[in-house]
Amino acid sequence: MLQEKVLEPVFFGEFCFARGQAQGNYGVIVALDANRQKMPVAIMHTLLTECEESWTDMLEETIDYLKDETGASLCDTENALFILDSDKGGAAAAFKLLKKAYVLVCKQHRSENFAGNSDLKRGAKQRYFDVAEATSEAAQKAAIQKLTSKEKKYIGNLPFNKQFILNLPWGITRGGNMTSNPVESEHNVLNEIREIDDPCYCLRRMVDMAATNALASQEAANAATSRATPNVINKKLNEVVQKLNKVQRVAPVEKSTTKYLVYMKGDHKQRFTVDCSLTPPSCSCFKPQVTGMPCEHVAIVIRDYEDIDIEECVQDFDTVERWREQYNREFSVPQVVIEEPPPSYLLHPLAVPMKKGRPKTRRHKHRTDVIKAIQQRSKSKKARLDKEAEEAEEESAPGPAPKRKAADLPADPAPKRKAADLPADPAPKRKAADIPADPAPK
Known part of the structure; x- marks a missing residue:
């Protein structure tokens, strides 16, 4: 059993995205103390995504925090064991800052992340499972070699001899345990860990490789104060x-x-x-x-x-004791205190005097008024165009002949006269046979 002020070299890291007014990524690192109680070590808000840069910033603050005034660390961070849900820069940052650290990654989460990518070819998911399910170092190297020959962009330059993929028995980062609050999420994970009889022994039993050395007992830290540097x-x-x-x-x-x-x-x-x-x-x-x-x-x-x-x-x-005292109990929301002004408090007028009445400057039109004016102009323009179109259509269509003036009209024919008004017909000419013969001369 480690002494009171020394931490177990087991750290859990997680990044969560929060929406709303405090939108951004929240990173948290939670550790187990000597009494196997939860203790948040670092909480960071960043506008960056979960990448190597954001992980590096949080790990640097964590390393400084775990040192006392003499520079001695509360735990052996160089040989610490980091458990992550995936390696989106977390493993690379740990290998860069802590050369001897071991990183455990949940194989199910890792396979789901990368097998779901659209650019992965058929069979890629099984190759990830082969690496995760390797039971020996030789089998893991063979699976890694097969995986790197197909998916080089994912592997990168990480030292795989210190990157072990772990199928955690508790529901770390699974759907029901994750919330928008990273601290609450990590506490849910640690609450499940505390139900195990000996979590460190379970970790040793699952990690069958060099990660066992990271769980060795550490000597007591310096008796000086454990306050931050x-x-x-x-x-x-x-x-x-x-x-x-x-x-x-x-x-x-x-x-x-x-x-x-x-x-x-x-x-x-x-x-x-x-x-x-x-x-x-x-x-x-x-x-x-x-x-x-x-x-x-x-x-x-x-x-x-x-x-x-x-x-x-x-x-x-x-200090470790203060963290344990604060985070092992429920937080009470601070009550808002509404302070009334003292009796002698004088309300001063505004520094800038305001003139009475409405301002005489030309006011800017509201957006709705501008929209109404534009709509009215468009309606009047449309009505004018419709009227012009109707007039043009009437002119082009073949209509009745235009009315002529009185001067252009022909004179009316003479009215027919009645029989009484007509003159008598002349006597018809008589034929020679009908004419009487002339009388004989005397």
Whole structure:
């Protein structure tokens, strides 16, 4: 059994994508302490995808965190055992930073990831399973050689003599255990591990190769404090001090010399109450209570009013005991405190006077008004075009002859006269036979 402040060299790494206001990738590394209790080691938010660069950033912070003031590590990170759901840069980062580390990858997850790619040829999934199900080092080398001859772009330059693929007996990263919160996801995994009688013995039994050496007992760490290295604390405190220019002023609360109101620049209504009677000082923004580091409100009060060293305000959240105490119980959501202004608080008018009445400047039209005007113009244009088309169609169509004027019309024929109005017909000419003979001359 390892001593209290020493960690088992077994780490679980995971990246999860969260949506919403805090959108981005969240990476977490969780370890088992000497009492086989869960202990988050590193939590990181990044806008990068799960790649070698993001894994390298998180592993570097983890290595610095696991060192004390003397530089001694809480565990043998050089020979540590990392368990990942897949090797999207995690294995490469571990091999680069920790030369002797061993990486275990879930074979089912790995096969599902790469066999589902559209560019893989038929039979590629079985080749991945052959590597995962190898029972000896010789069989694994033969399967790797067969796999690299077909899928060179996936293998890359990773040293396979230290990359072992493990079929974990618990449901790591399977559907029901993964959530949008990476810490919760890793805790679900660790809760399943804690149900096993001896998780380290089970890991040794499953890993039948050189990874067994990584689970050897480690000697006790230095008896000095296990707090994070001073450069890490100083780096965080420097970030807090750089934010002091955002504070406008500090005013002590009446009848109290330990409480202060801190007003922020740009928003006069945004103020926070700092109580220096507590050790360490607390603030109504809840940052010191949650993170263990003083916020900029506490820092400005300490600098101007209280004779306190800012390094004394750093809580023991960086120790193994504090992590175990905090993460082995349920988190209570901080209650929002609505502070009422004191009786002597004077509401100041706005710094910029506002004129009465509506502004006389020309107002910009709303988007809906512009759209309505465009639609109205298009309707009127369409009506005009339709009217012109109708007129052109009427002109081209063969219609009745146009009416002629009175001068162009022919004269009306004379009306027929009645029989009484007609003149008498002349006597018909008589024939010579009908004419009487002339009388004889006397």
